[in-house]
Amino acid sequence: MSTNILLLCGGDGAEHDISLLSASFIEEQLNKTEDFYVLKAVIHNNQFLVEDKPGYFDNNKTFVFDNHKFDVDCVVPCIHGVPGETGDIQSFLEILNIPYIGCRSQASRYCFDKNTTKLHLDSLGIPNSPYKIIPLPNEQYKQIALEFFDKYKDIYVKAASQGSSVGCYHVTKRDDVWDSIIEAFSYSTEVVIEKNIVHRELEVAAYEIDGELKISKPGEIIIPENKFYTYDEKYSQDSGTTTTVEPEGLTDEEIHTIQNLARRAFVGLKLRDLSRIDFFLSKEDGILINEINTFPGATPISMFPKMLEHNGDKMDVFLAKAVYHAIKEHEKGENK
Ligand SMILES: Nc1ncnc2c1ncn2[C@@H]1O[C@H](COP(=O)(O)OP(=O)(O)O)[C@@H](O)[C@H]1O
Ligand SMILES: [Mg+2]
Numbered sequence: 001m002s003t004n005i006l007l008l009c010g011g012d013g014a015e016h017d018i019s020l021l022s023a024s025f026i027e028e029q030l031n032k033t034e035d036f037y038v039l040k041a042v043i044h045n046n047q048f049l050v051e052d053k054p055g056y057f058d059n060n061k062t063f064v065f066d067n068h069k070f071d072v073d074c075v076v077p078c079i080h081g082v083p084g085e086t087g088d089i090q091s092f093l094e095i096l097n098i099p100y101i102g103c104r105s106q107a108s109r110y111c112f113d114k115n116t117t118k119l120h121l122d123s124l125g126i127p128n129s130p131y132k133i134i135p136l137p138n139e140q141y142k143q144i145a146l147e148f149f150d151k152y153k154d155i156y157v158k159a160a161s162q163g164s165s166v167g168c169y170h171v172t173k174r175d176d177v178w179d180s181i182i183e184a185f186s187y188s189t190e191v192v193i194e195k196n197i198v199h200r201e202l203e204v205a206a207y208e209i210d211g212e213l214k215i216s217k218p219g220e221i222i223i224p225e226n227k228f229y230t231y232d233e234k235y236s237q238d239s240g241t242t243t244t245v246e247p248e249g250l251t252d253e254e255i256h257t258i259q260n261l262a263r264r265a266f267v268g269l270k271l272r273d274l275s276r277i278d279f280f281l282s283k284e285d286g287i288l289i290n291e292i293n294t295f296p297g298a299t300p301i302s303m304f305p306k307m308l309e310h311n312g313d314k315m316d317v318f319l320a321k322a323v324y325h326a327i328k329e330h331e332k333g334e335n336k
Contacts (some may be wrong), residue, residue: 013082099330159188199280
């Protein structure tokens with residue numbers, strides 16, 4: 001009997017299209033396991049669509065679409081941003097009692113929200129950039145934001161619950177601070193402002209395989225000077241950004257510190273199966289965690305699969321093991 005996998009992708013957030021690219025790659029990898037039968041459903045306009053036909057879950061772990069019934073053994077929620085990395089789809093699957101791979105709902109939500117990530121990192125003693133949470137666009141927080149700017153003179157303003165650099169601005173003029181914050185509020189109910197960290201951008205794949213947490217060697221995102229890692233730099237054809245899984249000139253100590261911090265974040269934030277943990281390496285500010293992605297991109301240019309493979313593992317084997325593990329854990333009642 002085959003293992004039926006429902007591959008969920010899309011979502012109605014800013015990262016819908018990227019999620020579809022990742023899902024094609026993940027589908028290809030899942031199909032390498034002979035035992036797997038994969039059905040792909042795209043979340044769009046609050047519907048689950050299988051080749052544009054709407055489907056729904058009945059109450060027996062069955063996904064029904066176009067007069068077909070698909071008994072779901074495991075879900076792979078390949079969604080970046082809403083509603084996958086926000087933890088919503090995981091909560092939904094927990095209510096339906098369906099096994100899924102990846103981080104649970106609470107860890108997903110903590111990590112997707114840049115403010116709750118920072119509060120957790122602080123409490124775990126993990127260095128991150130100096131910041132202020134801006135929960136409301138009112139006069140009180142305007143003053144706090146301007147004082148913060150006066151201290152650092154060069155800041156980032158970011159929508160707290162967004163990915164792919166949507167609602168993220170580099171601000172070097174005092175007059176632009178508040179306008180950028182108002183703009184960021186159009187993407188998220190909270191905003192975070194951070195000191196600009198002059199840095200090299202490094203990231204690791206943190207993943208569990210056969211019950212062992214592995215942290216890859218850091219890879220590097222090399223962004224052209226005077227730019228930051230914007231949506232276009234991430235995904236556009238003519239992006240000047242390059243990536244490497246063998247960054248030059250890192251000391252063993254730097255690599256060790258990065259891996260150690262990643263391990264502490266993975267364990268402390270109770271992540272599961274996979275994540276990509278992003279770092280800033282800065283002469284002035286040391287090694288900081290920038291953010292944690294609970295379902296990292298898996299497009300042909302994405303770093304997570306590259307770093308995992310460079311670390312000696314195979315993406316298809318990793319996914320297969322995660323699926324079997326999720327099913328087994330679920331049988332023991334340990335999905336949550
Ligand atoms: N505090 C900061 N200092 C310097 N660069 C930053 C800072 N915060 C963000 N950036 C730049 O903006 C990019 C996007 O920010 P990030 O927090 O990773 O948001 P997203 O979740 O959208 O990827 C980063 O990859 C980095 O290039
Ligand atoms: Mg990022």
